Amino acid sequence: MRIAVAKEIEVCERRVALIPDTVARLVKQGLEVWVEKGAGERSFFSDTDYEAAGATIIGDTAKLWGETDILLKVSPPQEREDGRSEVDLLKEGAVLVSFLNPLGNPVVAEQLANRKITALSMEMIPRTTRAQSMDALSSQASLAGYKAVLIAAAALPKYFPMLTTAAGTIAPAKVFIMGAGVAGLQAIATARRLGAVVEAFDIRPAVKEEVQSLGAKFVEVKLDEETVAAGGYAKEISEASKQRTQEVVAEHVKNSDVVITTAQVPGRQAPRLVTEEMVAQMKPGSVIVDLAADQGGNCACTEPGKDIVWNGVTIIGPINLPSSMPIHASQLYAKNVTSLMQLLIKDKALRVDFSDDIVDAACVTHAGEIRNQRVRDALQALSGVGAG
Structure with missing residues (x-):
């Protein structure tokens, strides 16, 4: 099972999805972790820090996005300088975990569904006692x-x-x-x-x-x-x-x-x-x-x-x-994401179990469909046509 951490390309985004400490925990569980070259620089985590934690540094963006099983981000997929969407870099059937703003910008959810990506939105984590360690909205709002x-x-x-x-x-x-x-x-x-x-x-x-x-x-x-x-x-x-x-x-x-x-x-x-x-x-x-x-x-x-x-x-x-506080913001977000990974990965294998209330709530797209009714409604209100 390969997990990759993407470098954020949004100008105002200085956070990173995993920090070296959380990378080390995943590596100890027998998971392979790739980190895009320079992904942690704006959060003051060096490539050397990630390598010491057991990660492999990847300088080829297309390779990192296209050959990973689970891609971790902070910001929603962006439009690249070459005009392509980051969504297009993902291989079909991959898993994306990130803030996705699916209710505010449901078009991204539609793109992910068309690409057959299983997308879990960190905004959609339910506010329950069991999900507290994964609640990225709360950690960042603080x-x-x-x-x-x-x-x-x-x-x-x-x-x-x-x-x-x-x-x-x-x-x-x-x-x-x-x-x-x-x-x-x-x-x-x-x-x-x-x-x-x-x-x-x-x-x-x-x-x-x-x-x-x-x-x-x-x-x-x-x-x-x-x-x-x-x-x-x-x-x-x-x-x-x-x-x-x-x-x-x-x-x-x-x-x-x-x-x-x-x-x-x-x-x-x-x-x-x-x-x-x-x-x-x-x-x-x-x-x-x-x-x-x-x-x-x-x-x-x-x-x-x-x-x-x-x-x-x-x-x-x-x-x-x-x-603006990227060290602690990344530390908290990485903990949220890692807790979600523990729920999704069992015995080094990905298991997307929709009988689990957290997975069911957070999963926006899967198998070519938009799963969340509120996101479908938002897309329909935006475009005037159904989706998923």
Whole structure:
């Protein structure tokens, strides 16, 4: 059984799918591991490190992609400089494990199905106790929440903590976290460690205790509808509920020095939480960090990948924040992927067992078909025709 680690070609992607430590574990199990030359360089893992762990370094991209049984990546397959898709480099029947964004970009799933690739999407790992060690969305979101606060602290023209000096007392910064999922909770903990006064909002009332346990005040909005989707994610709510939510949070946004938004719905445009009117009421010098920038943004003024100043408020729309911390991001992702490999490989042989709830949920394409109904629906909505 041969496992290969591809070098990421996306410009902003610095992570790698396996680190030397996880390669060593797989090699000890009798598996052959190929690593594309330079795959770990931007994560500060050298080819020498991988060779010492037992991997074979491959300089020929076509050979690595075309002769492997299981290919591991971080980003979805990309279009290459020669105009070909990376999907075309895979041999028919191979297995691909990666973030695939199948709900946001179902065309890639269609390409993989046409190539008869068994594709497992790391976004689709279910949020169950048994699957925790494989939950790459959570591991990477934690990094994003942490880094978002550091970015905000660097951009804010104030201290975060309260300080008592000979020149007087400095009041602590007020930070408002919108969305208390993994990223939001990490943002709360980080802002508290930096000494800020923190408030947090989420449409899911069940997260109130988690927010309070981290020392933040929970801003609650009572809604007359279900707010939790399958897997524990926040559910898209009605327009009436969105309006009610905005009315409640507007005052908290207005009084905050920093607002960090983290609300995302898989496969959908990010919910609009901060309107232009709210931004206009914020104090000059305030900062918004929008972690949903690449899904359209939670803030109406966000421009993905850019830092802008709107009415005196700095609005930062970072993309792929985990990649800015590639050592630990790769370490966590590699652990997630390796845990999934333990589920898929038994006695050095690949076994894709669809009776297993984790495999069934994560497997997007197999044997020339798109297996996931939500992905088929997304593709049909995009193209107007059925798929798979």
